[in-house]
Amino acid sequence: MNAIDGRAALGLDFGTESVRALLVSLDSGELGSAVVNYAHGQLTERLPSGVAVPPDGAFQHPGDWLDSAAAAVRQAIARSGIDPASVVGIGVDFTSCTMLPAMADGTPLCLVDRFSRELHAWPKLWKHHGAKSQTERINALARQRGEPWLARYGGTIGLEWFFPKMLETLDEAPHVFDAAEVFLEAGDWFVWQLVGGDASKLPRSTCQAGYKAMWNRASGYPSREFLAVLDPRLANVVAEKMPGRLLSPGERAGELTAAMASRFGLAAGTAVSAATIDAHAGVPGAGVAEPGTLVMVLGTSSCHMLNATVERLAPGIAGVVDGGILPGMFGYETGQAAVGDAFDWLRRLVGHQDFAELGAKAAELPPGAEGVLCVDWFNGCRTPLMDGSLAGAFSGLTLNHGPHHLYRAVLEATAFGLRWIVEVLRESGVPVERFVATGGLPHHNPLVVEVYADVLGAPITIAAARQGPALGAAILGALAAGPAATGLSTAAEAIHAMATPKSGGQARVVTPNAANRGRYDRLYKNYRALAEQLAEAERK
Numbered sequence: 001m002n003a004i005d006g007r008a009a010l011g012l013d014f015g016t017e018s019v020r021a022l023l024v025s026l027d028s029g030e031l032g033s034a035v036v037n038y039a040h041g042q043l044t045e046r047l048p049s050g051v052a053v054p055p056d057g058a059f060q061h062p063g064d065w066l067d068s069a070a071a072a073v074r075q076a077i078a079r080s081g082i083d084p085a086s087v088v089g090i091g092v093d094f095t096s097c098t099m100l101p102a103m104a105d106g107t108p109l110c111l112v113d114r115f116s117r118e119l120h121a122w123p124k125l126w127k128h129h130g131a132k133s134q135t136e137r138i139n140a141l142a143r144q145r146g147e148p149w150l151a152r153y154g155g156t157i158g159l160e161w162f163f164p165k166m167l168e169t170l171d172e173a174p175h176v177f178d179a180a181e182v183f184l185e186a187g188d189w190f191v192w193q194l195v196g197g198d199a200s201k202l203p204r205s206t207c208q209a210g211y212k213a214m215w216n217r218a219s220g221y222p223s224r225e226f227l228a229v230l231d232p233r234l235a236n237v238v239a240e241k242m243p244g245r246l247l248s249p250g251e252r253a254g255e256l257t258a259a260m261a262s263r264f265g266l267a268a269g270t271a272v273s274a275a276t277i278d279a280h281a282g283v284p285g286a287g288v289a290e291p292g293t294l295v296m297v298l299g300t301s302s303c304h305m306l307n308a309t310v311e312r313l314a315p316g317i318a319g320v321v322d323g324g325i326l327p328g329m330f331g332y333e334t335g336q337a338a339v340g341d342a343f344d345w346l347r348r349l350v351g352h353q354d355f356a357e358l359g360a361k362a363a364e365l366p367p368g369a370e371g372v373l374c375v376d377w378f379n380g381c382r383t384p385l386m387d388g389s390l391a392g393a394f395s396g397l398t399l400n401h402g403p404h405h406l407y408r409a410v411l412e413a414t415a416f417g418l419r420w421i422v423e424v425l426r427e428s429g430v431p432v433e434r435f436v437a438t439g440g441l442p443h444h445n446p447l448v449v450e451v452y453a454d455v456l457g458a459p460i461t462i463a464a465a466r467q468g469p470a471l472g473a474a475i476l477g478a479l480a481a482g483p484a485a486t487g488l489s490t491a492a493e494a495i496h497a498m499a500t501p502k503s504g505g506q507a508r509v510v511t512p513n514a515a516n517r518g519r520y521d522r523l524y525k526n527y528r529a530l531a532e533q534l535a536e537a538e539r540k
Contacts (some may be wrong), residue, residue, distance in 0.1 A: 007088050007486065009498070010076075010266075011285075011474030012069055013278060013467070014094040014187070016125070016300055019065065019100035021072035022470035023080045023087070024498055026478060032080025033467060036072040038064035040126060049117045056132070058125040062100060062108040065190055066263075074265045088485045089271040090194065090256065091249075091477030093469050094128040094187030097162050097212035101169065103179030104199045106192055109180055120173040123186055124165045127301075127337075127379065129388050131164035134171065136403050138163060141230055142222075142407030149214050149222060154316040154387035162213035163222070170233060177233075185212070186392060187275030194272050202244040203253035205275040209246060210321035211333050212277075215539055248323055249276035250479035250491060273480035278469045279303030279335070280325050282438045285472030286463035287499035287507070289492040291329055292433035294422065296460075297468065298441035298448065302414070303335040303377070304421055306432065314428035316384025326491050332430060334421045337388070338379035339414050339442055345378060346410050350403035355445065361404035362411065363447050367454070368518040369408040371396040375531050376413035385422045390538055392485035395530060411448060415528040422456065435460045438468035446510075453512040455520045462508045465502040471499055472491055 013020040018038060023031040026346035043059035046052055053059060077084055100123035101109040107124065115121035124130075139157060150157070157164070162185070170177040182199050184192075185208040192202040209215035214222050221238050228235035247253055253274045282297035283305050295305045303318075307329040311320055318333040325331030329343055338345075344357070352358050362369075373395045380388030394409060425432050436456055442449050442462045453460045465471045474496050478486050488494040498526045501507070 005152065006086065008082055008433035009089045009091065009474040009478040009481070010073065010087050011470040011477060012073075012090065012092045013281065013470035013473055014065060014092070014190070015278065016095055016127070019068045019072050020467060020470045021069065021076040022467050022474055023076050023082065024471060024474040027497055029501065030467070030471070031082055032076045033470070034072040034075035034079065036068040036075070037041070038068050040064050043122065047117065047119065047122060051117050051119060053119065054130065056129040056386050057119065059119070059122040060098065060125050062111065062186070062189070065186065065451050066193060069190070070263050073127060077265055084265055085267045087266055087270055089273065089477030089479070089481035091273045091281070091473035091475065091480065092187055092191055092275045093278040093473040094185070094190065094275055096125045096185060096187065096208050096277040097160055097165065097185040099124055099162055099165055099183060100186060100189060101176065102182045102184065102189065104181040104413065106189070106199070108189070109176065115176065115179065118173060118176050119145055119167040120176045120246050126160055127291065128165065129159055129166035129380065130487065131159050132389055134167040135159035135161075135164040135388070138167070138230065141226070145226060145229070147222065147226060147261040149216060149219065151313045152216070153214070153319050154314055154384065154386060156316065157214065158318065158382065159380075159388040166237070167231065167234070170231060174233075180241060182243060184244070185275070188244070188279070191253050191272060191275050194256055194260050196257040197254065199243045203274050204244040204246050206246050206248045207280055207321070207324050210324045211319040215246070247274035248325065248327065249274055249280070250327070250476045252274040252480040252482070253459060271477070271481040271485070273476040276473065276476060280305055280333070281469040281472030281476065283307070283325050283333050283472060284475045285465055285468035285470065285499060286436050286438040286493045287465070288436055288497060289326065289495045292431045294432050294435050294502065296418070296437045298339060298363070298437055298439040300340045301335060302418070303333060304418065306332045306425070306430065308332060308430055310429070312429045314424055314430060316424060318383060318386075318388055324389045332425065334383035334425070336414060336417050337382045338376065342376055342378045342392075342410050343407070344409050350406065352403065358407050359445065359447055361515055362408035365404065365408050365460065367412070369405045369412065369521050370401065371398070372401055372405045372409040373526055374409035375527065375534055376410060376417050377534070383421050385535060387535070387538070390535060393530065393534055411451055412455070412523070413527065415452045416524050419455050419524055420528065436463055437461070438463040438465065449510045453510045454516040457517050459509050459511045462510065464507045465499060475499065509513050
């Protein structure tokens with residue numbers, strides 16, 4: 001059976017600006033793909049109704065997710081030339097925590113006419129940072145009460161997470177909170193739309209719940225008692241406004257409805273996997289099935305994912321979840337809130353049209369950007385401080401420095417932030433033995449990986465797949481279809497079958513420049529010292 005006539009899986013990768021559809025043969029690589037931008041993009045200035053969005057706000061239009069995904073799937077099918085009936089499974093990864101309030105029939109609250117002008121009725125994008133005070137309240141109360149779940153998140157939960165965003169709605173728009181019948185992650189909402197059914201059976205991802213909503217397989221969500229003390233109106237929120245069944249990524253959430261099959265150009269009854277977080281999908285998409293490998297998903301922000309056979313509670317991690325990434329292992333999530341975003345901000349700030357000239361000049365500079373040092377907290381610090389209120393900084397600037405010095409300093413700062421994360425994991429007893437880079441940046445910006453390898457003092461493998469999260473989502477779709485449809489019995493078997501290059505691009509290894517190591521060791525100490533000064537100033 002050749003690649004065109006054989007079975008395939010579909011991965012849908014929902015990013016900040018667009019969705020990617022990727023069709024993958026179960027044994028012969030990528031067949032076709034397409035990317036479609038969201039019509040409304042990011043709603044960071046105004047809602048479609050004209051209502052102004054505050055500086056910390058970031059929203060999206062839920063209609064864009066379905067419209068763009070349907071268009072992308074049809075384009076990918078046309079480019080691949082496959083029979084849609086050969087698609088046996090669909091996997092979905094999504095930015096997280098992107099959450100929305102909805103009605104019990106799945107209608108997003110923002111699409112109900114009387115709520116179209118209400119900010120908190122719209123989906124809050126992962127990068128929405130309006131819930132600062134709510135996050136502080138949750139953390140303070142959890143520490144005061146000694147809540148056991150807090151240690152799984154390094155002692156601090158993040159302001160981008162589920163409960164802070166929901167509490168923000170309750171505080172600032174209680175009428176919106178009261179009208180909402182369901183609060184859920186966007187990835188879960190999308191899967192729910194694909195498979196249908198009533199709210200009581202909607203498929204919720206254990207990955208999204210575990211890393212962003214403090215859910216645990218043994219103990220569930222934070223207790224009713226904790227939520228009641230946080231705000232009496234939240235006492236029954238899990239039972240009343242968070243219905244559904246919890247499924248692991250790769251588990252079958254249901255089958256594609258006839259209506260959605262018609263809209264997407266696929267066959268009704270196609271298996272659909274429970275959703276996963278976009279960065280987490282990058283682990284199987286990078287071809288990684290073994291423990292001890294840190295998969296660096298480098299994009300707008302960066303998530304650094306690792307599977308381990310041991311559970312250790314490390315400070316400042318974004319979570320450790322049993323089976324959170326792949327079955328049978330403890331999945332660790334860490335991350336940096338601004339990487340590609342910070343590079344692009346700097347590019348725009350200095351007036352460059354693209355990165356070509358900026359990157360070429362930065363590459364000619366020695367380590368240390370000729371005296372310019374940066375702390376990369378331009379969208380807060382995720383790991384290890386979990387503080388979205390922190391801001392970045394430059395030091396050492398003189399009249400002799402130019403845009404390329406600033407750019408290299410930002411790039412090096414993100415490498416220092418990564419090294420800090422690796423040290424936190426290792427010092428906590430979590431084995432970090434190998435590094436794999438995936439996502440858009442490693443393929444489009446080779447200087448990033450070169451600097452990262454030098455700062456870490458270790459080789460970095462650049463995954464062959466240029467569409468790692470989408471490939472990972474497709475692998476989960478194949479798992480949802482089951483071995484009878486695919487012949488693939490385990491996650492490891494599916495990863496090795498679908499993510500190992502058969503032709504074309506191969507994985508590339510970037511080795512560190514030993515001559516730079518001592519210089520970067522000293523610069524890293526300076527970075528940590530400056531970071532501590534900034535964090536201490538914020539605490540005052």
